[in-house]
Amino acid sequence: MSAVSHRPPPRRQQRDVLPWLVAPALLIFVGFAVIPLFGVFALSFTTWDGIGAIHPSGLTSWRAVLTHPGLPHALWVTFLVMAVSWAFQTPASILIGVFLAGDQRYRAVLGVVYFVPLMLSSAAIAIAYKALLNPNFGLGAGLGIDLLSQDWLGRPGLAFGVVVFVVSWQFVPFHSLIYQGGVQQIPKSLYEAAQLDGAGRVRQFFSITLPQLKYTIITSSTLMVVGSLTFFDLIFILTEGGPGDATRVLALDMYKRGFQASLMGPASVIAVILVLVGLALALLLRRLGGRDAGASQLEGV
């Protein structure tokens, strides 16, 4: 900005043009996010079977959802998937990220290999895992290993574990990449100073790497947590929310109510709840990051 401050005319021209540059993005955002959001909000006060006429019905849908035992359960499962997959993915991603940040050539090769799961679509991953985990025709039965031929997707606890594992398998590479980048940003001089003071590798990790990764952790966690609200395709194909409703997360609950049970009103209520939960989580994580989240971490180094 300061570079142009001594030439007023171009600056004015820029000020006139700049708002127009965001217009296309704004238009798309309003058309595809803001307007439908209000649409869903409006739909949540109606009764609609998805086919016939839409009848305004006040708070009926809200009451139906809020008094149904399905909602607390779906919220709980959603929270659990979020928390457990975060707790599983974060340490794994940090460790892999730190490892990959080294400069040996084989690490670059490994980095590419680790990245493969992220390039597969969730649907393909779910179908592949479903076939592998089939107790009768899957990996366990094929190799004759009894331990592997459990009823992985048919028992509530196991199915939940499988969902968390597959989700992590898919997204750990992405977060490892973020952490790898974060580690490479840490100035070498910090480690050189620590070595002079006699700090070992573990001490260096906990005293330099982890604190320096603070903002990377917050970014990655935000993506994980808010992203986990939208888990749908993978769980839908793997378990359809089952067995029973053991893995029926909010997004799946919304789909099942809306498109399978033809209850568009209650489904819209859940959509609104999803948006609110997502907003609240994103704001909370920003708070945790502190006001200086955007500031440089390298000041004073």
Next chain:
Amino acid sequence: MALSRRTLLGLAAGVPASAALAACGSSGPGSGKGATYWYLNGQPQEGVRAGAVDAFNKAHSKTQIKDTTYQNDAYKTKIKTAIGAGKAPTIIWGWGGGTLRTYVAAGQVEDLTSWFDSHSDIKKRLFPSSFGAATVDGKIYAMPCETVQPIILYYNRRVFERIGAEPPKSWDDIMALVPRFNAKGIAPFSLGGQSRWTNMMWLEFLFDRIGGAQLFQSIAEGEKNAWSQPDAIDALTKVQDLAKAHGFVKGFSSITADSNADQALLYTDRAAMMLHGAWSYGIQKNDGKKFVSSGALGYMTFPPVEGGKGDPSDTVGNPAQYLSISSKASAEQKKVARDFFATGVLQDEEVKKWIDNGSVPIRLGTEKLLAASDSADFLKFTYDIASKAKVFGQSWDQALSPTAAETLLDNIVKLFQLSISPKQFADNLNAVTGK
């Protein structure tokens, strides 16, 4: 759906929404002379359906039908969404019953009553029983098509010989066979439980055999607390007894029927019996190598339950499949669809193909063709069941409204997993079907 997903992603990191946008768009009624037609994929049925369309298109060079296929469960969602959005295909493939009723209530499908009156020859050549699920409040809204599909109890003769047992003649026989098969490491019953409607077939038969046809009738009519009748509770308890005795294959709750993994269990000798639709015969013939041709596949109707009120000749399943015409289609498209109904559906070539696949088409007067087929025994068996049943009950998930059906299917899965009791099941269902 796409909305909230996009919104949340945007919140998270400003990720572009292109992926969600790519998911939009569908083939709708469109313009021009061509009619559109959506139906289910999966062989061997898909080939017969496509063949009928091809033959029609060849005979009518100016008016074409464009067909699109979908997987079973995906189709149920897709067609509902498309109709709701006014983007239905000209010809809507379906199961009739409760879903057709919702289309009719929303004014989305054409009333075909007068067309059938003026084309009585078309009506007369089809099974009379197939029109029940096409009729709403005395008017016909769909053309019955394809095949009659009662639910049949299949069994594997090879494994019955291996343990020296006879096919069950009663419910007690079934319960007695369960430990014998389990002892040999063979699952007594194959079941694709994740698909949910597969489990439902068990309840349909137990309700009928124990309480008679009027038991479910009272439920369908919305009688108060109908699910809690003693006979209903008895049937629900019996199915849980079977599950507790490990009557169903290990991991049944994670097996889907769409992938035909449940059929594979039967023809690979891992399961002894399977309750499934008549369409399963064609699949086993197609996929099971020599299983069917060697005579290893046995079939029977569901046995009676001791002391039950039901008539053992009663059956359940699909009386036919159904084709409706979208009321949103253009006049030209509607005409193409009616021409297809008159000259394209269940023509001789199609009838022959259905029979070759081991199905009984709903066209009358095919006895000779059935007898000449290499599946003659099975076809005669199916034809007899369908024509002699005093009551041919329509599958529950098709007979009930979509909302009630969804609650039913959800609760059935929990019942089979023993996570709710028969009483809880009845209470949950009374809440949605009772008036």
